[in-house]
Structures are given as structure tokens and as C-alpha cells.
Amino acid sequence: MRQAQDTEPAAFTRGEIPQWSSLHGIVRDASPATASHCARVARLALELAIKTGLRGEELRAVAATAMVHDIGKLGIPASILDKPGALTESEFARVREHPQLGYEMLRWACSTAVCTESVRLHHERWDGRGYPYGVSGEAVPLIARIIAVADAYDAMVSDRPYRKAMGHEAALAEVRACSGTQFDPALASAFAEIDFEMINESDLALQRSAA
Numbered sequence: 001m002r003q004a005q006d007t008e009p010a011a012f013t014r015g016e017i018p019q020w021s022s023l024h025g026i027v028r029d030a031s032p033a034t035a036s037h038c039a040r041v042a043r044l045a046l047e048l049a050i051k052t053g054l055r056g057e058e059l060r061a062v063a064a065t066a067m068v069h070d071i072g073k074l075g076i077p078a079s080i081l082d083k084p085g086a087l088t089e090s091e092f093a094r095v096r097e098h099p100q101l102g103y104e105m106l107r108w109a110c111s112t113a114v115c116t117e118s119v120r121l122h123h124e125r126w127d128g129r130g131y132p133y134g135v136s137g138e139a140v141p142l143i144a145r146i147i148a149v150a151d152a153y154d155a156m157v158s159d160r161p162y163r164k165a166m167g168h169e170a171a172l173a174e175v176r177a178c179s180g181t182q183f184d185p186a187l188a189s190a191f192a193e194i195d196f197e198m199i200n201e202s203d204l205a206l207q208r209s210a211a
């Protein structure tokens with residue numbers, strides 16, 4: 001099993017923020033739906049990071065990383081990403097390449113290894129049954145574990161071409177049910193404590209409908 005280089009968020013220099021913001025702009029131009037999803041995940045990830053006790057530069061790192069966590073999807077054909085039905089095994093294999101593709105795109109733009117590493121590992125699971133490497137537990141950087149929870153929640157409460165969105169309570173129950181398997185247990189319980197009304201559901205819904 002491959003080990004992550006860092007396990008905790010590192011300082012994210014202010015000088016890198018404009019670079020990462022422009023990267024989000026590139027995602028938005030190429031795929032508005034992916035950019036909207038990234039923005040919603042960043043908002044949720046930020047709240048979860050605050051609940052987890054992260055502060056200052058660490059929060060900046062979480063938000064900036066989440067804003068571009070799916071940039072690798074720009075390397076996946078739209079015919080696969082937007083397919084209005086179940087994916088074939090080979091199509092799903094292409095989709096599973098996006099964390100590594102994102103890492104390859106970002107590693108030249110960011111000197112903070114834990115951020116690029118978190119893009120690469122945002123689909124890993126606490127129990128090691130995720131992809132692309134099967135890294136488990138705290139060997140997955142905290143930023144990646146935070147994004148994994150926010151990402152899964154947003155996916156559940158969003159419409160997909162092949163299924164309707166799940167409600168907030170049902171999605172929250174699913175996060176709890178996957179505590180200790182898919183998600184870091186501490187993060188799964190902290191996520192349930194987020195004040196979802198306070199984060200302005202209408203903003204999130206607006207971004208969802210614009211996608």
C-alpha cells in the first residue's frame with residue numbers, strides 16, 4: 001500500500017491563493033457543473049474543518065484544495081461524465097483516473113505537497129477500499145478526508161443524469177452509516193454538527209441549480 005507523504009494540513013501561502021483561484025476559473029470555463037460542485041464542496045469542507053478545530057492557513061488550504069479537487073475531470077470525456085445512465089466498467093475506470101490526473105495538473109502549480117496529495121487521495125476511504133491506491137485511515141491527509149465527506153454529501157443531495165437527489169436528512173444519515181468504513185469517524189460525527197442553515201442552503205441550492 002502506498003503511504004501519503006503528509007498526514008496533516010501544512011501552511012498554504014497567501015501567494016498561492018490567486019494561482020489556485022485562477023485554476024478554479026479554468027474548471028468553470030471547461031465544466032460549469034464541476035466548478036459548482038467544487039464550490040459547494042469547498043463551502044461544506046470549510047465548515048467541517050472549522051468543526052475539526054483547524055484555523056487560519058489550514059482553513060485556507062482546505063478551501064483552496066476543495067475548490068479544485070475535481071480538476072482532473074477535465075481530462076475525462078464529457079460523454080462519460082454526462083452519460084445519462086450507468087457507466088460500463090471501462091468507463092468507470094476512466095472516471096477513477098481523475099484524482100491522479102488532477103494531481104498531475106496541480107503539482108506544477110502548488111508547492112504545498114499536502115494539497116496536491118489531497119487532490120490525489122480525495123476518493124480514498126477510511127477502511128482502505130477507496131481509489132486510486134487503497135490508502136487507509138490517517139495515512140490519507142486530513143484535507144482529503146474532510147473533502148471526502150463533503151464531496152459524498154454534495155453528490156447525494158444533487159441530481160445526477162441517472163438519479164434524483166436525496167434529501168438532506170437522508171444524506172446525513174448515510175454519512176453517519178458510513179462512519180468508520182467510508183469516512184473518518186471523527187469527521188462523520190463532526191459533519192452532523194454543522195449548522196446547515198447557517199451556511200446558507202439557498203447559496204448552495206443556487207450553485208446547484210446553476211450547474
Ligand SMILES: [Fe+2]
Nearest residue numbers: 069070122123
Ligand atoms: Fe472526485
